[in-house]
Amino acid sequence: xxxxxxxxxxxxxxxxxERVLYNLVVFALLLIGAAILFGSISVGIxxxxxxNLGLSSISVFGLLMAIFIGIGLVWKEIDRRTIFSILxxxxxxxxxxxxxxxGLMVTLLINTAIMTAGFYLALAYEQRTLHWADLVxxxxxxxxxxxxxxxxxxxxxxxxxxxxxxSAVFTLAVYVIGNLLNDIRWFGQETGSALVMNLTALIYYLxxxxxxxxxISQIAQGRPLPSYLLVSNSCYALLYVSILLAAAILxxxxxxxx
Amino acid sequence: MTSxxxxxWPPGTRRTCWAVxxxxxxxxxxxxxxxDRQMSAQRRTEELLYVPSGRLLRRLCLGxxxxxxxxxxTRAVQYFxxxxxxxxTKFDLLGPLLRITTELDPNLxxxxxxxxxxxxxxxPWGAGRPEEALQLLRRGIVANPSYxxxxxxxxxxxxxxxxxxxxxxxxxxxxxxxxxxxxWMKALAASVAAEGGAISSSRLLWTEIYNQAGNESMRRSAAxxxxxxEAREExxxxxxLLETYQEGVGRPAQSxxxxxxxxxxxxxxxxxxxxxxxxxxEGHAGPxxxxxxxxxxxx
Amino acid sequence: xxxxxxxxxxxxxxxGFFRKRPKRALDRLNLQVGDGxxxxxxxPNGAGKSTTLKLLxxxxxxxxxxxxxxxxxxxxxxxxxxxGYLPEHPYFYDHLSAQELLNYAGxxxxxxxxxxxxxxxxxxxxxxxxxxxxxxxxxxSKGMLQRVGIAQALVNDPExxxxxEPMSGLDxxxxxxxxxxxLGLKGEGxxxxxxxxxxxDAEMLCDRVAxxxxxQLQGCGxxxxxLSLGISATEIVLENPHAxxxxxxQPFSSRAIRTGASVRLEIPSDKDLTQVLEIVLREKGKIxxxxxxxxxxxxxxxxxxxDATEQARGGRNIDIRLEGKP
Numbered sequence: 001x002x003x004x005x006x007x008x009x010x011x012x013x014x015x016x017x018e019r020v021l022y023n024l025v026v027f028a029l030l031l032i033g034a035a036i037l038f039g040s041i042s043v044g045i046x047x048x049x050x051x052n053l054g055l056s057s058i059s060v061f062g063l064l065m066a067i068f069i070g071i072g073l074v075w076k077e078i079d080r081r082t083i084f085s086i087l088x089x090x091x092x093x094x095x096x097x098x099x100x101x102x103g104l105m106v107t108l109l110i111n112t113a114i115m116t117a118g119f120y121l122a123l124a125y126e127q128r129t130l131h132w133a134d135l136v137x138x139x140x141x142x143x144x145x146x147x148x149x150x151x152x153x154x155x156x157x158x159x160x161x162x163x164x165x166x167s168a169v170f171t172l173a174v175y176v177i178g179n180l181l182n183d184i185r186w187f188g189q190e191t192g193s194a195l196v197m198n199l200t201a202l203i204y205y206l207x208x209x210x211x212x213x214x215x216i217s218q219i220a221q222g223r224p225l226p227s228y229l230l231v232s233n234s235c236y237a238l239l240y241v242s243i244l245l246a247a248a249i250l251x252x253x254x255x256x257x258x
Numbered sequence: 259m260t261s262x263x264x265x266x267w268p269p270g271t272r273r274t275c276w277a278v279x280x281x282x283x284x285x286x287x288x289x290x291x292x293x294d295r296q297m298s299a300q301r302r303t304e305e306l307l308y309v310p311s312g313r314l315l316r317r318l319c320l321g322x323x324x325x326x327x328x329x330x331x332t333r334a335v336q337y338f339x340x341x342x343x344x345x346x347t348k349f350d351l352l353g354p355l356l357r358i359t360t361e362l363d364p365n366l367x368x369x370x371x372x373x374x375x376x377x378x379x380x381x382p383w384g385a386g387r388p389e390e391a392l393q394l395l396r397r398g399i400v401a402n403p404s405y406x407x408x409x410x411x412x413x414x415x416x417x418x419x420x421x422x423x424x425x426x427x428x429x430x431x432x433x434x435x436x437x438x439x440x441x442w443m444k445a446l447a448a449s450v451a452a453e454g455g456a457i458s459s460s461r462l463l464w465t466e467i468y469n470q471a472g473n474e475s476m477r478r479s480a481a482x483x484x485x486x487x488e489a490r491e492e493x494x495x496x497x498x499l500l501e502t503y504q505e506g507v508g509r510p511a512q513s514x515x516x517x518x519x520x521x522x523x524x525x526x527x528x529x530x531x532x533x534x535x536x537x538x539x540e541g542h543a544g545p546x547x548x549x550x551x552x553x554x555x556x557x
Numbered sequence: 558x559x560x561x562x563x564x565x566x567x568x569x570x571x572x573g574f575f576r577k578r579p580k581r582a583l584d585r586l587n588l589q590v591g592d593g594x595x596x597x598x599x600x601p602n603g604a605g606k607s608t609t610l611k612l613l614x615x616x617x618x619x620x621x622x623x624x625x626x627x628x629x630x631x632x633x634x635x636x637x638x639x640x641g642y643l644p645e646h647p648y649f650y651d652h653l654s655a656q657e658l659l660n661y662a663g664x665x666x667x668x669x670x671x672x673x674x675x676x677x678x679x680x681x682x683x684x685x686x687x688x689x690x691x692x693x694x695x696x697x698s699k700g701m702l703q704r705v706g707i708a709q710a711l712v713n714d715p716e717x718x719x720x721x722e723p724m725s726g727l728d729x730x731x732x733x734x735x736x737x738x739x740l741g742l743k744g745e746g747x748x749x750x751x752x753x754x755x756x757x758d759a760e761m762l763c764d765r766v767a768x769x770x771x772x773q774l775q776g777c778g779x780x781x782x783x784l785s786l787g788i789s790a791t792e793i794v795l796e797n798p799h800a801x802x803x804x805x806x807q808p809f810s811s812r813a814i815r816t817g818a819s820v821r822l823e824i825p826s827d828k829d830l831t832q833v834l835e836i837v838l839r840e841k842g843k844i845x846x847x848x849x850x851x852x853x854x855x856x857x858x859x860x861x862x863x864d865a866t867e868q869a870r871g872g873r874n875i876d877i878r879l880e881g882k883p
Contacts, residue, residue, distance in 0.1 A: 006664040010650075017652055038332075045328055045368065052325040059321065080648050085709060088614050088642035088719075089665045090634045094271055179320045205287050210321070212293055217324025221365045232293045239282040239289070246278040253272060256617040 003091055004099040011103025015069050024068075025111055028061040029118040036126050050126055051137060051220035054119040059144045059216065062112055063175070066148045069107065070155025071167035073100045074252070083257060094249040101156055101245060108148050116141050136219055139230070143213040146237035150208050151175060153244035160251045177203075178210035208240050312361025319362065327363030330355060334369070338376055339475065342383075349385035353377060356394060364401035367408075368472035370394060374411035375467070375476055378419045383479070383555065388419040407470060409433025410443065414463055417450060427451035442466065461487050485530040486555045489545060493553075496527060496535060496543035510541040558628050560717050560748040561590035561613065565622035568608050568772075582608045584772045585622065590750055590765075595743050597759040597780075598752040600769035601862060606752035607645060609769070610721050613750075614642055626717060638666060641710030645721040647702055651695035655686055655705050658694060659712055666713040673712075680708040683741075685734065700731040707738060718742060720751035724758055736762060760854045770862045783857050790825045793833065794845040802840040809833050819845055 015021070035053035040046065074097070077083040086096065119137070124130045154174055158167035177184070181204050188200025212233055215225055319326050334355035341349055356373040359366060376384040377391035392415055399408045413429030416422045427450040434443035442462065449459045464483045471477035496514075499522055503511045507520065514535060517523045526534045533549035545551040566586040569579040583605045590596045598606045611617045613624055615631050629636040649658050656677060663673035681687050684704040689697075697705065703723070710718055723739070724732045739749060739762055753759055759766055760780070767777040795802075797818050806813075809829045810822040824830050837844060 002667060003665055006661070010661055014650065014652060045331060045366070048324075048366075049328045052322075052328050056322040056325045081644060081646070082648060082650055084614075084616060084644040085642060085647070085649070085662075085706075086665070087616060088637065088640070088644075089662065090637040090667075091665055092271070092634060094275075176320065180317055183317060205290060206283075209290060212290075214321030216321060217327070217363055217365075220324050221363070223365065226296060228296055229293075232289060232296075236286065236289055236293075239286050242278050243282045243286075246275040246282070250272060250275045250279075253275075257611070258617065 004095045004102065007091075007096060007099025008102035008106065011073070011100050012106045015104055015107040018069060020068055021065055021107070021111060024061050024065055025114055028057045028115050031057045032115070032118050032122050036122055046126060047123075048220045050119075050123055052216060054122060055137065055140045055144070055216040055219065058112060058115045058119065058141060059147070061115065062108060062144055062148050063151060065111060066104075066108055066151045067155055067168055067171050069104055070152045071159050071164040071171065073104060073156050074159040074248075075162075075164055075167065078257065081257075087257070093253050097156070097160075097245060097249050097252055101153065104152050104156075105149060108152065109145070112141065112145055112148070133222075136222075136224075139225055140216050140219040142230075143215055143233060146233055147210055147213045149237055150210070150240050150244070153241045153248070154208070157244050157248040157251070160248050160255065174207060175210060178208045179214070180211075181207060181209045182211050209236070212236060312358055315358065316362055323362045327359050327366055327369075330359040330362060331366060331369055334359060334372070335473070335475070345382065347381040349376070349381075352385045353387060353390045353394075360394065360397060360401075364397070367398070367402060367405060370398035370402075370408055371411055371470075371472055372476060374408075374415060375479055378415045379479075380419070388415050391415055391419075404437065406433050406436035406439040406443070409436060409439075410466065413446075413450075414467070417455070417463065418460070421455060423450055423454040457487055457491060482550075482552060483555055485551055486553055488530045489551045489553065490556055492527070492529065493535070493543045499523065500537065500541065500543060504541075511537055513537050514543075558592070559589045560592050560594070561588065561596075561624070561626050561750055563588045563609075563613075563622065563624040566609070566612060566619055566624050567621045568605075568612060568617065569620045581772050583612070586769075586774055588767060588774070588777065590748060593743075593746050593748055594764045595739065595749045595762050596751070597763035597766040598750070598769060599754065599756065599759055599766055599858060600752075600775075601754060603771075604769040605772040606754075606769055607721060608772075610719055610750075610752060614640075614719060638713060639716045641713065641715035641718045643703075643706045643710045643718075643720045643723055645725065647706035649694050649702070649705065649709070652693060654691045654693050655681060655697075655708070656690040658705065659709055662709045662712045668713070676712060676714070677708075680711055683711075684708045684738065699726050700728065700734075703727060703731065703735065707735070711742075715747065717748045717750065720749065722753055723751055724753060724755055732758065756854045756858055766854070768858060768862065775862060776857065780854070783854065790823050790850040791827075791830050792846075792848045792850050793822045793824060793837070794847075795820050795822065795837065796843040796845045798842050799840075802837065802842050805836050805840065806833060823850070 032050075032054045035050045035057075038049055038053060077086070087093065116138075120130065120134070123134055123137075127134075151171060155167060155171045158170045161167075162170075185200050185204040188197045191197065212229075215229070218225060315326070316323050334352060337351055337355060338349060352373075356369050356377065359369045363369075373391050373394045377394065378384060378386075378388040380386045392412060395408055395412050395415070398405075399412075402408065409429055410433050413426045413433060416429055417426035420426075427447050430443055430447035430450060433439055434441075434447055446459060446462055449456070449462070453459060461484065464480050464487065468477060468480035468484060471480055499517060500511055503517055503520060503522055507516075511517055514523060514526045514537060518525060528534050529545050529549055529551050531545075531550035533546045533551075535543050536546040538544040545553070563586050566583060566588075567581070568583040569581050571577070571579050586605075586609060598609060600606050608617070612619055613626060613631065624631055626636055627639055650661075653661065659677045659680065660673055663677065668676070677690075681690050684707055686701060686704055686708070689701065694702070694705065703726075707720075707723070710720070720739075723735050727735065736758060739751075742749060743762075749762075751762075763780050765777070765779050766783070768775045798806075798820055803813070803820070806822065809824055809832065812821075812823045814821045822833075824833050836842075
């Protein structure tokens with residue numbers, strides 16, 4: 001446990017020094033600020049636009065950060081051979097994986113918090129005040145964080161297997177497909193072929209269903225989220241992250257370092 | 259001494275990982291199925307509203323469809339505004355823009371209401387496509403069944419653009435029965451059923467639209483219509499007075515000053531926009547030069 | 558109980574699409590390293606030295622066979638707490654300073670803050686980096702990196718230290734410093750297991766050596782014994798010998814090198830030496846010097862490592878059998 005937190009803290013410090021992170025956060029904040037401008041020219045939906053643009057920015061930039069740093073998490077250590085001296089120490093290989101994951105999650109948590117603060121500032125500026133009701137956007141941010149948790153785990157898993165570029169491609173591909181799972185399954189049902197139907201059903205349950213977490217437009221319209229969604233999505237993300245980390249650990253345990 | 263040394267740290271870790279993998283996947287299936295069950299009603303509604311291109315676009319948005327809908331909405335408003343400035347008479351893109359907007363975000367109410375006015379309104383103030391506007395509104399009602407004002411907009415199109423008073427009254431009546439509908443809807447339904455296109459019902463309708471206007475264009479349009487209605491009433495009254503003058507004096511009035519001198523009017527009457535009325539060459543009352551009243555709105 | 562022991566340790570690498578063709582990188586290695594010994598693993602490049610070290614450290618897994626370190630099997634985390642490792646071409650997190658790196662290592666060992674601070678200070682002084690603890694590692698030269706590497710290998714005050722080519726890439730000054738460090742560690746009773754292809758270093762440091770070639774153990778034994786394998790040859794330098802004398806000496810000498818006016822002869826066997834001396838004296842040749850040639854580690858090494866050029870030398874038929882494979 002102590003070792004996991006040591007590795008996590010070390011990973012956090014290393015991630016935080018990535019200059020790209022700062023660029024992405026600044027860009028996100030700029031975009032959120034631009035939402036105010038955007039609102040004044042898209043009549044009738046000033047508040048909605050800040051919600052949509054703000055939350056979508058947090059989501060997109062969070063995704064970029066998660067992928068960008070996640071793909072190098074393990075690969076960098078292997079490529080630069082820093083892994084040799086780590087594994088020679090009394091560290092279980094699974095502690096290494098879990099520590100890396102937690103370190104990056106903390107980084108993302110902090111960056112998301114910064115972007116969310118910027119978002120609320122923009123909202124306060126536009127509305128001249130903040131209402132208690134605006135806190136509902138935090139639900140959307142929470143779901144975004146759940147998505148990021150899964151994406152980081154994905155990137156980490158691929159990082160154990162292949163080079164950064166391939167990992168980025170795979171992670172992005174799974175993310176895109178994961179958003180379209182409902183359609184894939186619907187498509188399978190429409191074709192009527194039992195084989196295709198079963199295949200698409202298998203894919204539906206196998207791949208991470210990111211669609212469950214897309215609530216931004218709902219929140220922006222002020223429509224309440226069903227209460228089960230909070231619990232359901234939290235459980236889903238927890239389970240799926242466990243799957244991905246378990247897979248990463250299994251792969252890492254067998255890995256040889258020439 | 260040889261012994262087969264197994265790889266991997268204590269098998270305990272590998273066993274744990276495999277167990278986590280298997281159990282988590284097994285747990286995911288019922289979890290997802292339950293979530294699907296809860297969301298199925300919403301999803302079915304969404305399916306109804308899609309035509310191919312909107313559906314594709316929605317897929318591409320990957321969860322950001324709200325934002326893209328906002329962008330399309332902005333484009334629709336700008337497109338319309340620009341066309342108006344250029345005094346164009348055709349607004350071909352307005353329908354598709356509004357359709358895509360509402361396909362991306364079926365709950366963007368203002369898009370439906372905007373379309374109700376400007377899609378239906380005759381050229382040069384609108385696209386002149388009341389049927390398309392009705393289609394848009396019907397989809398809006400399906401997606402937002404509790405928003406009774408959309409029924410008002412349906413009734414409005416039948417009333418104003420299609421002059422189909424029985425259907426208009428029907429729409430107002432259905433709308434008035436929705437939860438949360440204002441009482442005046444009932445009054446409007448009754449009035450339209452009874453009197454057809456009387457100015458009083460029209461005035462009621464446009465006043466409501468003015469009060470509920472989602473943006474500046476809509477508000478201004480409603481104001482212009484109200485002015486036109488008011489001016490129409492006033493002109494009718496003034497025409498009656500002009501006839502009285504002619505019968506009394508024996509010749510048509512040249513301007514309203516004559517009526518003031520004759521004691522029929524206290525002062526030169528001004529139209530709702532503040533410009534004095536004039537007597538046209540045909541001897542009728544009409545808006546003066548520089549007046550913002552546009553009577554052709556009442557066609 | 559030996560500090561390190563291997564039992565038929567074997568490593569195959571599979572190449573080819575269906576992983577059908579195994580390449581044996583290490584073949585049934587049986588080694589023992591005693592407590593407090595400095596043990597050198599020698600061999601040409603590709604002999605399997607790095608493979609052996611990585612197997613012992615569990616960076617790779619044996620195909621068959623097993624090994625123990627400090628009596629524990631290789632998968633014991635507790636054992637790893639008592640060993641230190643310097644990898645070949647050490648590369649550490651270049652955004653950290655030396656202090657931060659050693660602190661990180663210390664935390665992974667579970668040392669408390671006070672111990673860490675004290676030990677890091679001592680180590681940095683010991684490896685000669687006392688003033689550079691806050692400099693980021695990316696600014697370090699190769700020699701400094703090597704020293705940091707040794708420091709991080711010692712953070713936990715290990716009983717066994719593994720060093721993979723500790724002198725590679727260092728200038729003579731750096732090599733001497735590392736050598737002195739290693740001698741210091743030996744003086745503290747630590748066991749050192751290191752690989753190298755620089756024989757002179759091994760000669761200076763090792764108690765015992767093993768020679769690997771193409772994955773197989775070619776020879777293993779105490780250095781002392783190897784080097785004291787008797788005077789195997791004698792060198793005579795003659796001044797201006799005349800052709801007649803040279804002709805008579807021809808059957809006895811394996812090599813004759815002419816340098817200016819002198820000729821240097823190697824007489825491989827002791828018996829011949831007496832005869833040669835008699836011939837020289839009879840012919841009134843002038844002896845400039847007479848030197849016994851001791852077996853060097855290089856000779857032992859070359860005898861064990863099958864090398865085409867060895868045949869070309871046609872020379873010393875050194876065939877020393879000690880412990881180890883025939």
